Amino acid sequence: PFLRATGNQHQSQPAGISVTQATERGTLYSIDEIRALSRFARKHGLRLHMDGARLANAAAALDAPLCDFTRAAGVDVLSFGGAKNGILFGEAVVFFDKDLARDFPWIRKQGLHLMSKMRFIGAQFEALLRDDLWLRNARHANAMAALLRAQLEKIPGVEICFPTDINMVWCRFPERAIPEIQKRFSFHIEDPAARMARLVTSFDTSKADVMNFASVVKQAVAGK
Amino acid sequence: PFLRATGNQHQSQPAGISVTQATERGTLYSIDEIRALSRFARKHGLRLHMDGARLANAAAALDAPLCDFTRAAGVDVLSFGGAKNGILFGEAVVFFDKDLARDFPWIRKQGLHLMSKMRFIGAQFEALLRDDLWLRNARHANAMAALLRAQLEKIPGVEICFPTDINMVWCRFPERAIPEIQKRFSFHIEDPAARMARLVTSFDTSKADVMNFASVVKQAVAGK
Amino acid sequence: PFLRATGNQHQSQPAGISVTQATERGTLYSIDEIRALSRFARKHGLRLHMDGARLANAAAALDAPLCDFTRAAGVDVLSFGGAKNGILFGEAVVFFDKDLARDFPWIRKQGLHLMSKMRFIGAQFEALLRDDLWLRNARHANAMAALLRAQLEKIPGVEICFPTDINMVWCRFPERAIPEIQKRFSFHIEDPAARMARLVTSFDTSKADVMNFASVVKQAVAGK
Amino acid sequence: PFLRATGNQHQSQPAGISVTQATERGTLYSIDEIRALSRFARKHGLRLHMDGARLANAAAALDAPLCDFTRAAGVDVLSFGGAKNGILFGEAVVFFDKDLARDFPWIRKQGLHLMSKMRFIGAQFEALLRDDLWLRNARHANAMAALLRAQLEKIPGVEICFPTDINMVWCRFPERAIPEIQKRFSFHIEDPAARMARLVTSFDTSKADVMNFASVVKQAVAGK
The missing domain is CATH 3.90.1150.10 (Aspartate Aminotransferase, domain 1)
Incomplete structure (x- = not known):
């Protein structure tokens, strides 16, 4: 029904679909479901965002490479969560299409997330990604x-x-x-x-x- | 000095130059001055906006066709004022580059200027533009x-x-x-x-x- | 259900109820219904706003003094519409509680509605309110x-x-x-x-x- | 000069003074200077905010109790910095007047700073404040x-x-x-x-x- 608003200046315009993998209910989208969402998005000129606050848990549960259910399945932007998988703070926003990221440094700044000492956040991701710690966690x-x-x-x-x-x-x-x-x-x-x-x-x-x-x-x- | 911020994620990014023709002091930019501003803007990847709340007065004073000191001088977006030249309310925003206008209907809506009965505003412009009334005023x-x-x-x-x-x-x-x-x-x-x-x-x-x-x-x- | 969010820092806080009189469907709230909404609002610390784009039509249909179904019925803020009842443009925002209006001049400015030549808008309301023209219309x-x-x-x-x-x-x-x-x-x-x-x-x-x-x-x- | 805008609906209204203690230049406001700013603020109906990203360094340099140059000197709201004094991330916003803090949980949420696992940030402050670690650092x-x-x-x-x-x-x-x-x-x-x-x-x-x-x-x- 939101697509009916497309082109109507009286209404907010649909620009993307956002799915949470794994979901707030602790369940998963299958790779096929994500592909279907991506096809639908592309057909209607929308982008596909995946909120991956618990992406590591999804990767472990699907027992599939991250790429298979993100980039290869048609996800455009991914939030890769850390705070719910062992680090103190932070999640990484990953743009598979770099053009989409062009203004992101300023969106981050305006969103009050360009922080002092961000290297301390980055360092945690280095540890998390080493030797599959994220996956083992x-x-x-x-x-x-x-x-x-x-x-x-x-x-x-x-x-x-x-x-x-x-x-x-x-x-x-x-x-x-x-x-x-x-x-x-x-x-x-x-x-x-x-x-x-x-x-x-x-x-x-x-x-x-x-x-x-x-x-x-x-x-x-x-x-x- | 604002150009020094270009590319710096800690600072607002310069995107355009806005000039008021005629100025708040009741003076004018010459056609050459506008051309020079436009060249500077283009060189630095900026757009040139002209606030023309008193554009009609400028046109009368310069005794030149509107086009000469707007589109032909390199202005990208023009506000053509009406409220200070005889109509009750309204100014027309004119995009010389239509690509820049693509999202404008929604910017107008978000800016609370998609009004009820806008045809009553448009009708005033029809009268203003007929038989050079705007210029005679x-x-x-x-x-x-x-x-x-x-x-x-x-x-x-x-x-x-x-x-x-x-x-x-x-x-x-x-x-x-x-x-x-x-x-x-x-x-x-x-x-x-x-x-x-x-x-x-x-x-x-x-x-x-x-x-x-x-x-x-x-x-x-x-x-x- | 929105009231369940009260005090929860993860959720937007309910602050008011807004009713449209007459409604978008061309129907009316009775005076008793408005009073009941007002009592509910007061009980839960909410304010009652009435969107009166077609308030004149409601007044004519209810055949009751404006005050009876606005201020006296517990409405805190009223939009009194003009553009749908014969004037070119404008509606008047009426605060029955002046304390609520304290910051309104700046809210109006930020909402891009502090306009040039507002006296031309006000003048239309003078005519509309004279000799019950609003009601006759x-x-x-x-x-x-x-x-x-x-x-x-x-x-x-x-x-x-x-x-x-x-x-x-x-x-x-x-x-x-x-x-x-x-x-x-x-x-x-x-x-x-x-x-x-x-x-x-x-x-x-x-x-x-x-x-x-x-x-x-x-x-x-x-x-x- | 900003005070000249007070009450003028065409201009942003002054609401507070914000000082950075210690300053971006690595210098200090003396306790007397802060008191004078506070008196000026109070006289003009303004609030006094102290950005204390380097407050610990100021406390060490002034060799005075925190309270003397914050609450007792008339500061209304204080940011107590941690990230520049040994913790990974975070600063504590301290309201000396609790009425000012009433809406702060939602301001924090809207400012995208109501974070997941905030207890990990709080825990760092516990360590920082124990045994004067903040001051020794x-x-x-x-x-x-x-x-x-x-x-x-x-x-x-x-x-x-x-x-x-x-x-x-x-x-x-x-x-x-x-x-x-x-x-x-x-x-x-x-x-x-x-x-x-x-x-x-x-x-x-x-x-x-x-x-x-x-x-x-x-x-x-x-x-x-």
Whole structure:
């Protein structure tokens, strides 16, 4: 429906499609889906942006080279996230079409992201990209989420909400169990209407952390 | 000095030169001056914009076809003013290079100037441009300013400040005369530090208006 | 649901409610409905703005003093439209709470609406407000819309879509009749999916105009 | 002169004074100067902001409690810099008047500075503020700048440009020496017209670094 606005001076003009890979729900776009989006974008004169705050987790889950589901699949601009995969701060914006990047230094400046001492941010990416650290971090986080899901599935009364493609488990706890669990672990009920909790594992989540959390949930749900 | 910022991501980038023809001081750029500005702009990758709120007065004063000191002199974008030359409201933005205008409908919308019933604004321009009304209005206003200047020059104690190329006279009145004159005529001391008054004639200023004003000034200055 | 965002730094904060009186569909909010909206707004710390591009038509249709369904009903800021009721250009923004207006001169300037020669806009409002011209214009336009509706209702195959509270009739013409009618009269199919035409009468629409239009529609629908 | 714009709807309104302590030239405002600025601000209804990117260096140089030249001197809002004093990224905005901070969470969000994992930024400030690390870092950097200045002053042909109040030395090298020095050390000629170099020491600059640099300068200037 947004395409109906094209050329109408009374309306904002569609310029691009932005997808989040992996999604906010912890699921993935397949390579074919991204290709289809890219074809649609190209056909309508739009650009394709991929928000990759959790791109490393997607790469680990798809078990495919980054290029296959980004540049080769028709993505024009990519945000390659770091802050959710082990570094303190920062994500890299990658333009596959350099012409699109021409004004980006000033867009970055106007967006208040031309920072003092940016070399300290860049240095973290150097470390992250060396010896596949980014991928190892993501694989570990994904594995811990799979373990977490498997543990939670065993607990009657806990309901898992979406596929667990990456390092994120969405679930519903029984209402009265929530404050009990929150006494020990901090998490948000992201969507109060649906009463869904979002549980995210990370590069430094250990098996013991997961087992410990599952055990606390089990007791809270059992009402002990 | 602004050109030193070119390519520096810490600084705003120069993109164009904007000149006001005629100027806020009531003076003119000659055709040669505009050509020189245009050459400079082109050499440095800049565009040349002409703010023509009083363009009609400039055309009348230069006694040259509009094209000679706009498009043919290298102006890229022109604002052709109407509100200061007899219509109620509006100025026309003219792009000599249509590529520059591609996004303008949306810039106009975002700038809150895509208005309801714009045909009522356009209709005024049709009338203004018919039978050289715009030029006749401007010639009359310019002539009245020349008359005003000539009258004021005769009054000892009144100091004229700039050339009177168009329909504007800048002058200094003796301090104590100002409130006397303002009892009869409304005008601003635009620049308090320099104590300069800006007097503007228009399409409907009559000779009698000018003579009447000059006579009031004469009495006020004489302290009667 | 927007109120759930209150206090959440990740989300835009609700600050006001804006209603259009009369609506874009040509219908009205009753005085009681506006009062209820105002109570809701006040309860949640919001302000109530009324977009009155067609306020005169609403006043004529409600047959109530302006104050009753604006200030007295709890409206904080009102746009009083002129351009759709007989003047060339302009609407007046009315703040019932002067504190809210404190920064408005600079908001107007930043919004590019501090214009040259604004007295020419103000002068039109003086004329519009004298001797109830605004109300007479609106009453006439409303009456012409009622007549138009009555005429169209008589034509089999023309479907009227909403109540005709003011000077606006929404209707559906048979698909093949549309180009025939458009040969003689210019109108838009505003909502292509619903194939609805928006017909608006104005202060200078005559009975003959309406009868003429209805007659053209009748012939086009009859396929003659 | 900006105060002349107050109340004029054609001009931006003055709302505050912003001073940088220490300045971009490496000099200081005295406590009395800040108090005087604060009195002036208060008198004219303005707020006083202090950009403290190098506030720690100022505190070390003034040898006074932070409070004395910020809150107690009448500063309303303070930026307390970290990135130039040993942490990777971040500065803390401190509102002494909490009313001024009411909308700041959303200003931060709109300014694109509500970041993911901000606790990693906060954690650095915890470390910086513990056991006066911020002050020890700054004292060391200041001392190294004083040493650098003393060494450079001994070299004929090197001209020091401003007082060295903090960790910054501005100087002029002979033109032909500059490329020689830059072969070994990276620095900018910040102001090409004045040919001034800006040399900044930091928390991890060692005496050996300074002596080494001075020795390279000495040789380059001597033309060896």
